[in-house]
Each structure stands twice: as structure tokens, then as C-alpha cells.
Amino acid sequence: MEFDVTPLEGGIHRVHLNGRMDSPGVDRIELRFTAAVVATGRTAVVDLSDVSFLASMGIRLFITSARALQGKGAKMVLYGASKEVQSVLDTVALDQIIPIAPDESQALALLNA
Amino acid sequence: MDSGLQLTLPDTRDAVEICRLAVKRYLEPLGPSEQAMFRVELVQEECLMNIIWHAFESDQEHIVQANVRVDGNDIVLRFEDSGRPFDPTQAPEPQLPTSLANAVPGGLGLMLVRKFASGVAYQRIDERNRLTVTLPLR
Numbered sequence: 080m081e082f083d084v085t086p087l088e089g090g091i092h093r094v095h096l097n098g099r100m101d102s103p104g105v106d107r108i109e110l111r112f113t114a115a116v117v118a119t120g121r122t123a124v125v126d127l128s129d130v131s132f133l134a135s136m137g138i139r140l141f142i143t144s145a146r147a148l149q150g151k152g153a154k155m156v157l158y159g160a161s162k163e164v165q166s167v168l169d170t171v172a173l174d175q176i177i178p179i180a181p182d183e184s185q186a187l188a189l190l191n192a
Numbered sequence: 193m194d195s196g197l198q199l200t201l202p203d204t205r206d207a208v209e210i211c212r213l214a215v216k217r218y219l220e221p222l223g224p225s226e227q228a229m230f231r232v233e234l235v236q237e238e239c240l241m242n243i244i245w246h247a248f249e250s251d252q253e254h255i256v257q258a259n260v261r262v263d264g265n266d267i268v269l270r271f272e273d274s275g276r277p278f279d280p281t282q283a284p285e286p287q288l289p290t291s292l293a294n295a296v297p298g299g300l301g302l303m304l305v306r307k308f309a310s311g312v313a314y315q316r317i318d319e320r321n322r323l324t325v326t327l328p329l330r
Contacts, residue, residue: 101237102208132230134237135304139297146292163230170307171300172288 080104084115091190092121093183097129100137109140117144120151124186128159133167145177154178158186196261196268203244203254203273208237215260215269222262225330231308232267235325238301239271247275247321262329266310269325278321279314280305 080098286299
């Protein structure tokens with residue numbers, strides 16, 4: 080599991096996740112993710128298109144990160160999930176608390192909604 | 193009937209990856225669909241993490257037995273531990289959060305197991321938990 084952060088216009092960060100968001104994968108990135116994404120307090124659009132697997136440990140990371148960003152006055156939007164990853168997001172109704180979009184342009188549009 | 197793959201795992205988080213790779217090697221020649229493999233990996237991760245986090249009170253290392261076999265068109269996963277009794281089929285569904293502020297990330301794993309498995313059965317036998325989860329092979 081890896082990720083990289085790209086600055087976009089308007090002070091927004093694009094966070095590209097790559098790999099399996101299972102327990103070993105989340106263990107590998109959690110501290111760095113928190114430092115690079117949450118600690119900055121920047122609104123983030125998170126690209127899931129290269130996430131091949133998602134378990135509850137990954138959902139936990141999304142919830143804790145989005146909540147911390149909200150506390151700093153920023154937002155997090157997820158986008159680009161595969162069919163299988165989307166089925167996990169749907170099962171736990173994550174879109175009720177974190178906006179989820181099909182692609183980056185719609186993710187950015189949700190930030191302005 | 194094939195007795196399947198038998199694994200003896202530690203009750204540590206290392207068990208998740210050990211189990212995943214072994215189950216993948218066992219199932220792939222049997223032609224599971226991509227969706228089936230995703231679901232098997234999800235269910236085994238959530239079941240193992242639940243045992244690792246909740247089954248044992250002491251810090252001593254304990255053993256978790258896992259068995260995976262194919263029965264007709266089904267994949268059957270069985271997990272056994274000697275931890276405190278816990279019947280996940282009787283556990284209440286977690287309340288889904290309505291806002292980030294009241295979101296509690298616990299309980300989601302069990303919800304995922306129930307959703308993605310076609311069957312979940314629990315037995316307490318000889319002071320051991322036995323959880324059997326069935327999923328379609330294709």
C-alpha cells in the first residue's frame with residue numbers, strides 16, 4: 080500500500096492511494112497518511128481507482144481522517160472506486176458521512192456543493 | 193470430500209497476510225471468480241481481525257485454526273479459537289452513523305461478513321469458538 084499527494088488549485092490535495100487497504104496495508108501507511116493528509120488541514124480528494132481491496136480497517140482510516148479534517152474546517156471526498164470496493168463502501172453506507180463521487184471532476188464539484 | 197487447507201495461525205496481525213496468501217494459493221487453481229476472491233479475502237480478514245482483537249484477554253500468544261475447503265459451488269471458511277465465547281450471529285447490527293461526529297468505526301467488520309457471506313454459523317464446542325462462513329465459488 081502506498082499513496083502520493085498532489086497539490087491542486089485552490090489549496091486542495093489530491094491523494095492517490097495504490098494497493099490493498101486491508102489491515103497490513105493500512106498499518107503500512109496510517110502514520111504517514113495522517114501526517115501528509117490530515118495534519119496539513121487541507122481539503123482532500125482521495126483517488127481510489129488503484130485500490131484493489133478495501134476492508135473495515137481502511138474504512139476506519141477514512142472515517143478518522145475525514146473527522147479530523149472536518150475539525151480543521153476541511154473536507155474529504157472519495158472517488159474512483161472499483162465495483163468491488165464500491166460495494167464495501169455501499170454496505171457500510173459511508174456516503175452518508177463522507178461524500179463519494181465516481182470521478183475527480185465530480186469529486187471537486189461536490190466540494191463546492 | 194476434500195478436507196481442504198488447514199492453517200495454524202498466531203493471534204497476531206501477521207496472521208491476516210499469512211492466511212490471505214495461503215488461501216489464495218489454495219483457491220486459485222479451483223477457478224473462483226474475481227468477485228468471489230474479493231469476498232473471501234474480505235471475510236477472512238474481518239473474521240481474523242475480530243478474533244485477534246476480541247477473543248483473548250491475556251497478552252500470551254494464542255492459536256487460531258483456519259480451514260478452507262470447496263464444497264460443490266461453495267467456499268467454506270472455518271475459524272476456531274479458544275477465546276471467550278462470542279456468537280457473531282447473535283451480535284446486534286451496528287447503528288450506521290448519520291454524521292462524522294457520531295461515527296463509531298467499530299462493528300463494521302461483522303456487518304461486512306454478514307453482507308458478503310451466503311451463510312454464517314457459530315458453534316461453541318469444547319470451550320472453543322467455531323465460526324463457519326460460506327460464500328459462492330463463482
